[in-house]
Amino acid sequence: MSRIRAAFHTLGCKTNHYETDALRQQFASAGFTIVSFDEHAEVYLINTCTVTGEAGRKSRQMLRRARRVNPGAILVALGCHSELEKDLPDVDVIIGTGGKQGALAQVCDLLLVRGCCFPGPHPVDRVADADVVYEEYGSVFQQSDTRAYVKVEDGCNNFCSYCVIPLARGRVRSRDAKAALNEVEALAAAGYREIVLTGIHICSYGADRGEPCWTIMELAGQMAAVDGIERIRLGSLEPRSITDEFVDLARKNPCLLPHFHLSLQSGSDTILKRMHRRYTTEEYRDVAEKLRAAFPDPGLTTDVIVGFPGETEKEHQESLEFCREIGFSRLHVFRYSKREGTLAATFSGQVDKKTMLLRSQEMIELSDALALAYHQRQVGKQQKVLLEKPGPDGLFTGYSPEYVPVRMANNSNLLAGQIVSVTGVRATNDFLFCQ
Template identity: 45%
Template sequence: MKKVAFYTLGCKVNQYETEAISEIFRKNGYEVVDFEDVADVYIINTCTVTNLSDRKSRQMIRRAKKSNKDSIIVAVGCYAQVSPDEVLGIPEVNLVIGTKDKGKIIEKINLIEKGMNKVNLVEDIMKTREFEELGVEVYKERTRAYIKIQEGCNQFCSYCIIPYARGPIRSRSVEYILDEVNRLVSNGYKEIVLTGIHIASYGKDLKNTSLLDIIKKVHEIDGVERIRLGSIEPTTVNREFVDEISRLRKLCPHFHISLQSGCDSTLKRMNRKYTTEEYRSAVSLLRSSIEDVAVTTDVMVGFPGETDMEFNETVKFLEEINFAAMHVFKYSQRKGTPAANFENQVSPQKKEERSNILLELSARMTREFNKRFEGRIMDVLFEQDVKDRDGIIEGLTSNYIKVLCEGESYLNGQILKVKLLEAVEDYVKGMILTS
């Protein structure tokens, strides 16, 4: 039996696509092994969000070849799409596939096995208008199932390369989404995560459907116990949207609403399509309509031209909103984006300083949010054993609180009643009440 190994960089969409590609290989008689093992084929699912992502992708390509000098090396994903010639120029690489045509991977590997040394399958993604259907039935070692419902982005934020890597928006058909949900539920998955490159735009290229519509249709499927959304935009969260979702008991009261900056002038330079006032209104709508709701976000520090005054404005806004958690990252110049050529680039030292301030703020916010739930009994979906801590398992409440409890591995995949005892760092100690 031939063996294939995978290494995935980047986002949840990449993770989904790796699962889908691994299923293609399994159905063609391959055994999926760990990346550190000897394999006949190595697939590196690349990321290109930053220059560091590109470098990491190249490192993993070279590491794979060292494991088996006779192996076939395949680079797929965003870095492969944006810089195909550069990737194909890496001596170890045999096959380059971008962000489409992944379904042709076995066919192309067969060509390489017959003697073709280098194959480039990358085409102009900006001309693509069809959603490439890749299905997943089983996720390796996962209790939550990610379903990709949308591809591409039309936002063109000034710092972001992804629209050039993923192309224009394409929505997956309702029929295929529901078919995949049903298959996953029949395989024991209780939580469905709807993900995509820009899920807020789901349905804009289809007739008579929207993100709200697909959420409601998934909600109707027997066996789905939780629905969780990927990152959405504040402009998605209007009165109609909130009124409708507040009636959906399976939809997790956790919304990751991208912010990037709490300063309007910075948002404008970023080419974000909302203001801080619109963001504030979206959060207010959610909190006034949905009990125990958690709002999390992304924040970028050190965007070109960000002054101390603008940064302080962001800090003030973050403190006002008081998130359940924040993902803080430093701006990185990305060749091919408008912001890479902006004046007044912020120094690495200043970025580090600002990042540390926000990371400390985020940790405090998470502790304070978690502390509000001490003493409460909540449902927790247990997902995995805690590494290096025997007899401890971890899971998530519906509003995304990480909970650690004494328990055995067989409880992973179950939703159990847990009493939340004490907020510690970024998690809460709990006690399982039923099993």
């Protein structure tokens, strides 16, 4: 008897990808055959995103696509979009951001109703209070052969005026530190040498716990002591959380890589205030200076939103100039997306699409120039690069400690997952070419 096939697709953030990997692992352990999303399957699971209107549209598009591939399949929508949008036609199972581990039990129930058989005992849905406590997935072995993501937290308490994620993900819930360390130990034993700490707002780690609890940097320090772990990266960081203590612990951590993604969103103080970001450009500048004093030329990346409601040309130019002044190694540029349920959706002065597109192009051009300048500073320097895999042109790809994308010639001695010493010889805005 052939096994039942299950296919997965993920939209959105690294946290979503981590959770999909956990579910894929659970379904495989239950006896399902895991196939690619483009293949014919009896079960399709789509982990959705709603951070922008476009993300929501793509989520619905992937649901329709799966239904077309196999009209009789069990279709499961999970995640942020399905948390906020319950009206999803032709979807058999809708699960929000809590209780995702119940997907396996619900799918098996439907298979039984349809007269299908599957190997192994019927799973029990043990998910309870997933919206108020951290939903533990155990040790998750992922699709990447090189770095592993370790989810340490879920939810956000900030409620920025433009952001729908706190409505979709709920309040901060921190993972038990012992469970996180157990996962890191299991990943190290499996051969992973680099881990990335991820979550919705990792700087809030421990804030929800009444008892004494490690901060995110104290947790990272414990992970650095795990035998086999050589590199630790941090996910997106809140500028207000970069205190002197944070920087001191970061500097002392032998495994922490000098790349910091400091979420900015705007370089205009008036826009930051309307966004409810709770810091000023002066405070942000101080944080960047602290990190540069502790690490030689670290990689500083950020997110920037253009076209926020009421944004004037003057405010847009202020944002451009501030990003230029900070000298980021790369910008992630987003056009403002109106999300129902957020405060910003009620603001007057919604920026038209044409203006938003022009401002986006200007910010992307600045990002390219900043990336080129940063990559050029790496030419002639020796880098320790984690190799990923050869590209279609035969060149190996990888990332430097500062998260600079690296390309280098392949040879028979190189393998994915190796950490090799290389020297930068040529730079573009996309890559640092090394040998």
